[in-house]
Every structure is written in structure tokens, then in C-alpha cells.
Amino acid sequence: MANSALYKNPILFAVVTTVVVLIGTVVTMFYPMMTPEMHPKLEGLKQYTPLQLAGKDVYQQEGCVGCHTQTVRPLKTEVLRYGEYSKAGEFFYDHPFLWGSKRTGPDLARIGGKYPDAWQYKHFEDPQSFFAESNMPKYGWLKNNKLDPADVEAHMKALGFTYQPEDIALLNGKSELDALVAYMQVIGTSVKKADAGDKKKDLSVEPVNPFKGDPKAIASGKELYSQNCSACHGVKGEGGIGPSLIDDEFLYVKGDLKDDDYFELINNGTQAGNVEEGRTMKGGMPPYASLGRDKIWHLVSYIRSLQGK
Amino acid sequence: MNDYHYDNQTVKGFILSSIFWGVVGIVVGLLLSIQMWSPSHNFPPFFTFGRLRVVHTNGLAFGLGIGAIFGISYYILMRLSKRPLLFPKLARFHLHLFNAAIALAAVSLFAGMNQSLEYAELEWPLDIGVVILWVIFAVNVFGTIIKRKEEQMYISLWYIIATVVAVAVLYIVNNLSIPAGLFKSYHLFSGVNSANVEWWYGHNAVGFIFTTPILAMFYYFLPKSTGMPIYSHRLSIIAFWSLVFAYLWTGAHHLVYTPLPDWIQTLAIVFTIFLIAPSWGSVVNGFYTVGADWSKMRTNYLTKFFIWGITFYGLQTVQGPTQSLRVVSQLIHYTDWVPGHVHMGTMGWVTMTVAACIYYIIPKIYDTEIYSEKVANIHFWLVLIGQLMFSITMWITGIQQGALWKAVNPDGTLKYTFMEVLSKNYPYWQLRTVAGLVFTVGMLFFIYNIHMTIRKGKALAAAKA
Numbered sequence: 001m002a003n004s005a006l007y008k009n010p011i012l013f014a015v016v017t018t019v020v021v022l023i024g025t026v027v028t029m030f031y032p033m034m035t036p037e038m039h040p041k042l043e044g045l046k047q048y049t050p051l052q053l054a055g056k057d058v059y060q061q062e063g064c065v066g067c068h069t070q071t072v073r074p075l076k077t078e079v080l081r082y083g084e085y086s087k088a089g090e091f092f093y094d095h096p097f098l099w100g101s102k103r104t105g106p107d108l109a110r111i112g113g114k115y116p117d118a119w120q121y122k123h124f125e126d127p128q129s130f131f132a133e134s135n136m137p138k139y140g141w142l143k144n145n146k147l148d149p150a151d152v153e154a155h156m157k158a159l160g161f162t163y164q165p166e167d168i169a170l171l172n173g174k175s176e177l178d179a180l181v182a183y184m185q186v187i188g189t190s191v192k193k194a195d196a197g198d199k200k201k202d203l204s205v206e207p208v209n210p211f212k213g214d215p216k217a218i219a220s221g222k223e224l225y226s227q228n229c230s231a232c233h234g235v236k237g238e239g240g241i242g243p244s245l246i247d248d249e250f251l252y253v254k255g256d257l258k259d260d261d262y263f264e265l266i267n268n269g270t271q272a273g274n275v276e277e278g279r280t281m282k283g284g285m286p287p288y289a290s291l292g293r294d295k296i297w298h299l300v301s302y303i304r305s306l307q308g309k
Numbered sequence: 310m311n312d313y314h315y316d317n318q319t320v321k322g323f324i325l326s327s328i329f330w331g332v333v334g335i336v337v338g339l340l341l342s343i344q345m346w347s348p349s350h351n352f353p354p355f356f357t358f359g360r361l362r363v364v365h366t367n368g369l370a371f372g373l374g375i376g377a378i379f380g381i382s383y384y385i386l387m388r389l390s391k392r393p394l395l396f397p398k399l400a401r402f403h404l405h406l407f408n409a410a411i412a413l414a415a416v417s418l419f420a421g422m423n424q425s426l427e428y429a430e431l432e433w434p435l436d437i438g439v440v441i442l443w444v445i446f447a448v449n450v451f452g453t454i455i456k457r458k459e460e461q462m463y464i465s466l467w468y469i470i471a472t473v474v475a476v477a478v479l480y481i482v483n484n485l486s487i488p489a490g491l492f493k494s495y496h497l498f499s500g501v502n503s504a505n506v507e508w509w510y511g512h513n514a515v516g517f518i519f520t521t522p523i524l525a526m527f528y529y530f531l532p533k534s535t536g537m538p539i540y541s542h543r544l545s546i547i548a549f550w551s552l553v554f555a556y557l558w559t560g561a562h563h564l565v566y567t568p569l570p571d572w573i574q575t576l577a578i579v580f581t582i583f584l585i586a587p588s589w590g591s592v593v594n595g596f597y598t599v600g601a602d603w604s605k606m607r608t609n610y611l612t613k614f615f616i617w618g619i620t621f622y623g624l625q626t627v628q629g630p631t632q633s634l635r636v637v638s639q640l641i642h643y644t645d646w647v648p649g650h651v652h653m654g655t656m657g658w659v660t661m662t663v664a665a666c667i668y669y670i671i672p673k674i675y676d677t678e679i680y681s682e683k684v685a686n687i688h689f690w691l692v693l694i695g696q697l698m699f700s701i702t703m704w705i706t707g708i709q710q711g712a713l714w715k716a717v718n719p720d721g722t723l724k725y726t727f728m729e730v731l732s733k734n735y736p737y738w739q740l741r742t743v744a745g746l747v748f749t750v751g752m753l754f755f756i757y758n759i760h761m762t763i764r765k766g767k768a769l770a771a772a773k774a
Contacts, residue, residue, distance in 0.1 A: 007461060007462050007467075008460060008461065008462065010451055010454040010455055010462065010466070010470060011451070011455070013462065013467065013470055014451070014470050014473075014474050017467075017470060017471050017474050017475075017553060018474050018478070020550065020553050020554045021471075021474065021475050021478065021553055021554075021556075021557050022478070022557075023554065023557070024554065024555070024556070024557030024558035024559075024580070025478070025509065025557045027558065027576075028505075028509065028557070028558050028560065028561065028573055028576060028577065029505060029506060029509045029560075032502075032505060032570065032573060033498075033502055033505075033506075037570055038501055038502040038505065038570070039499075039500070039501075039502060040500075040501065057493070059425075060423055060424070060425040061421035061422075061423060062357065062359040062360065062421060063357075063358070063359030063360050063362055063363055063421075063423055063425070064359055065425050066358065066359050066362040066363070067358065067359070069643055071567050071568065073566035073567070073639070073642075074566065075566065075639055075715075077714065077715045077716075077717060077723060078714075080717075080722070080723050081714070081723055081727070086567065086568050087568060088500070088501050088568035088569075088570075090500075090568075091499065091500030091501060091503075091504075091568070092499060092500050093499065093500075094499055094500050094503065095487070095495035095496045095497075095498070095499045095503065096424065096425060096426050096495070096496035096498070096499070096503040096504075096507060097496075097499070097500055097501070097503040097504040097507070098425060099504055099564075099567055100643075101427065101563065101642075101643065101647065102643055102644075102647060102648070103643040103644070104345070104731075106727045107643075127348075128348070131728050133728055133731065133732040133735075134348070134728065134731070135344070135345060135346065135347075135348045135731070136348060137344070137348050137351035137353070137357045137358055137359070138348070138351070138353070139353075141353045141354065151490060151493075154489055154490055155489045155490070155493065155495075157489075158487050158488065158489035158490075158494075158495060159487065159489070159495055227726070227728060228726070289722065290722065290723040290726060291722070291723075291726065292718045292720065292722030292723060292724065293718070293720050293722060294718070
């Protein structure tokens, strides 16, 4: 068969090769593209605002996709760690998709609204102040780069996104860091928080801390506290981005809460509008259910020790 | 006989350029490996991990890889067509344009102009440059083959033609974008569809840059350097057609468990498993070729490079399909296993094969012998050890990472926070830097050897004149 004309005629050979490579291309790429299956859009999905789009541009410019994914796989532990698995319809306005292929840092598909803005700013400026062993580069220098509103407007136009002239005016004086934080806060928010995993609504937890006063638990809690809590609540619980843990005010009302309330707050975080012991939350704290029951109790033990209780 | 002198200079130009860009890419890679365990080695804005990573991948895929492919393909093309290149001046222009494009590409990536599509990061003005480079290459490839003085087209020419055709289709489609300024554009496709187009491209960039042109080199230079003919012509025909057919179905194995429709994922996995057959067709062909006289492994230093190169290709093409299976993917996807996999292919298969071709070509061009087989052997062992250390370390890291991410307590809660898992990677990441250093030292021996061979050749030429 090696003597056939095919192996003597380069043009014929190229044509046959082209047809052969196009078969798989058509079936797995061109054909699906023509079907609505490949262009799904969630009902609540919004176009990016100019500031958010500018932030997404910064995300691309800095190559964030090299270390962070934006897709939660429908696997049990993944949903536990990050939240609701990613839906096809979430990404309709993403040119290109930014799912990534490596998790040197954590997945960001559900980062929107997980932390307050102040957390994001402080974390970008000094990730190691939150997580001593983090290998993320510092990005505080982005605040020295001011956005060019005309550029951002051109980008909005290129994508055909609707915007108001006021939105463009708002960009004056804003930095790349402001934009990046705005983008962080919108990622994955088209999937309702209420559906998001990473928390358990009906906790059946002991009313009193089973590790109360246990020195080992306090030591473990101290370690956990410095890794997960001190950046917002202060090294000694004195407060900072988050409220003080050693005064007598919890959820904006005077008076302490019970052990199991502490547990629930750590486990579920504070979602705006939720109520605990008649006190309404304003949001800001992410859930720490992924720590697991024992470690959360260790934290409660340590916080109690900070309070001198 | 034909005078290849002018074209030889172009071939040499491409080879030396590809070595130069290779050094840039490898040095950047070393810095990246340090940044993984020492974030204070990020120097914003130009030398942060996020920007450097794409300089590394593009520098090596396009600078080292494509540079070598252009140069070595031209060399093969002339010998198999028994004539000089049809457009020698165009080929020389091709060389200069190539270097200009790679330099601009590096600058633009340092500056953060990044489409965020893996292996297609370059912004649209550079995409146009790449297309022009490719058209020039295609013109010389087809022109020279059409005007050849040899009736049959040898296997290597099939692989070069397939490379020209497939890369053209892949690159143009995936880089279709909406320009939004001189240095900014957005992927024409969005969301799930954007993902599907990108990985159809991304995986086939591996197929038609790191596979088919390297196989073209393998099929030409293995018989040349050993003096033994390819074992089975029939096997190479079957392997060729089934490889170029199956490759294009497999991109979605990069998107397992993502919101991409399941049927595309499953189809991709099936074809990925099938791909073991044509890949091993070439592996078997290589082994049986040298199988006629295994003592060549001892007596001919180039045989070692080619046979170990094709062995890593064989391992790569079994490991890859294994990774595509859902049960494996769920554990190792997104972990450090993946860079371990990639580097076996690039440091083991591609770089070893390309280096062997260069060892063969440079003395031929200068009409001399290699400066030192001993240095070549040191080079061989260092890159082999460096690469194995790198890959094996990363596989262990990846399995550990994947397992700890999944670990749960008896009450169903997660056992480890993300930071706890990350902090356990540091010793492995440090070991990886050591592995990279060993590999780099090996490459320095290679460069020294080539440099000295050229010096020797020039001295001989001067003596004759």
C-alpha cells in the first residue's frame, strides 16, 4: 500500500490528512458549538460591570489562572471544601473561560462574597499575614496602577456588555487592585448562596463544648486560631477586620453566646440576614465547616481561654 | 551535487536560536520552581509567578520546540527531497522573523498581555505573526516536496505534512478573538464552548508540536545514526493514520468533571485510551529497529538518546490515557502530578530527541565529528536523572495532595484545610528545584559540546582554505 499515489503526491496527502483531522474536530468541537447545549445561561447571571470586567482583565494579565481554578467538580469532598459544584450556565459571559488546570492555590469558583472586601485587600497585600505558609505572591503593588476608563469602556463595547456612563465615570481614580477585588466578589455569585454547600443547616451538636478547658484542645485551638482567625479577629481576639471576641458584644448585641452558638457561627459563618439567638447577622465571616467538629470545638476552647473563661 | 551550504546556515540558525530560547525558558523554569516554595522570590510586576509561568511554557514550546522543528524539518526536507529548499531566501527571512516574533512574544508576556488560554496566551498581533511564520514554513515544505528528486515520500515527510496542516487549523480556530485594543482581545467563544475549543486546541498542540514533528525526526535520524532501517514500514503507515485520526477527539479529557457535557468528556476518554495503540506503534517500531543489534546502545551514543526518548514517549502515552479515566482524574487532576506528567514528555521525549538530532546535524554541517562523546554521555545521564527526579517527585506530591484533599473524618468532615495540604508540598517542591538544576547542568554540557564542535568545524574549514 506504500506504493499508492497517496505517498507520492504531497497535495493529495495533505488533503487526505486534513479530512482525517477534521472528523474528530467536527464531531467533538464544531457540531456541539452549533447546539444550544454549549451556550447555557443561568437565569440570574448578570453581565460584568465595567469595574468587574477590569478586574477580570487584571486576573488574566497577572496569570492568576496558572495557580487557581474556577470550577468545582461534582465530587463530595470538593463540594464540602469549596461549595456548590459549578454549573454550565454560570460562564456565559466569560470570554474566555477561566477554569484553569492547576490548584497551587485553592479553587475560586465560590470566592464571591465569601470574605469582606477588607479581607481581600489585606490578603492581596500580604497573603502571609493570613496564612503564614502561603506561597502566594504579594499583589499590593496593583493599587499603584490606575485604571484607564477609556480602555475599560472599549473592552465593554468589544464584548457588547451594557453599561451606564456613570459606571465608567466611577472608574476614575480606581486602581487595578480595586477592580480585582470587585471581580473576586462577583465570581460564582449567580448560583444562590442558599444552595451553596460548605455548611450544615441543622446541626446536631452538643450544647456544651466536650473539650471545655482541656489543655490539649486549647493548644490545638491556638494553632488553628493563628492559621485561620487571627488575621481578622486579632492575635489575642481583640478584633480588626472582624469584631473582637473578648469583649461582651456578639453579633452587635451585648451579652455572651453559648458554646453551641459559637460552634454554629464558626461552622456556618455569618450570612447576612441569618439569625442566631435572636441576633441578626450582617455577613462577613466565611464558614469553617471544613475544619470538622473536633477542631471547631478546639477553637471554641481556645477562644474561651482568651476570654479568661 | 546539490549545494546545501546556504540552507545549512539557515538550519544552523534555527538550531542555535532554539537553543538560546531553550536556555531562557529553562532559567525561567528554575526561578518558577523556587517561587513555588519561596514567595519572596517574586519580583513584581515582571517577575511574578503568574507572568513568568507563561514565559516558561511559551518560551519552551514556541522558542525551543518550534525553532528546532523549523530547523530540523528543513534539514530533513532537503535530504528526503534530494534538493535544496525551493525558497532558500524565504527560509532565511523565516529565521529572522521567527526570532523577532519570539522576542516580542516574551516581552508581551512579561508585560502581562495574556489571553489566559493555555498555550495560546499570545495577543492577537502576535497571533498574526505566528500565522505568517507558519505560512512561510508551509510554502517551503510543500514547494520543496513537490519539486523533490525522489519518488517516494518517506515517513518523516508524512509527519511534517500532518504537522503543517493540523497546526494551521488548530491555531487559527482557537485564536479567533474579538480585538478590544492594540494589545487586548477576548476569546470569540465563551464559557463551556470556550473551554471545549481551547482544549481541542491545547491537547492537539501537544499532538502536533510535541508529537508528530518529533516523530518525523525520530523516523529520520534513528536509521541515519544507527545505519539500521526502520523495522516495519507497514506498522508506521497504520500508526500514522490512526494517530492523526484519533488525536483530534481527545481534548476534552482535560475537562473531566467540569460542566462540559458528559458525552464529549466520555468520547474524549475513549479515544484517549485508543491512542495508546498508534503511539506504541512508533515505540515498537523504534525498539525493533534497534532490536536488530542492541549493542548499538553501547557503541553509538546517539542510539541511547533516541531509544530513551521513544521510551519516555511510550511511558507518556500510557500515563496520559490512564489520567484521563474518571477514577484517576478525580484524584490527580489539578495537582502537581500534572506538571510531573508534562515534564516527562518535554524533558524526556522532546528534549532528548531534539538534542540527539542536533548532535547529528551540527557535525554534518561542519563536516567534522562531535567534539566529545564523553561530554555527550555526561549530558545524557544528567538530563535523564534530572528528569526522572522531577517527574517522580511531582507524581508523589500529586498523589499525596489529591489524597489529602479528599481525606474525611469519621463524621464526614474534611480532615485537612487547604493550607495544611499545601504546607506538606514544600519539601517536594524544593527537591524539584534540585532536579531542575541537575537537568540544567546537563543541558549546559550539551551546549558546551555543540559550541566546541562548531569551533572545531570552523578551525578545520579555515585550515582547508
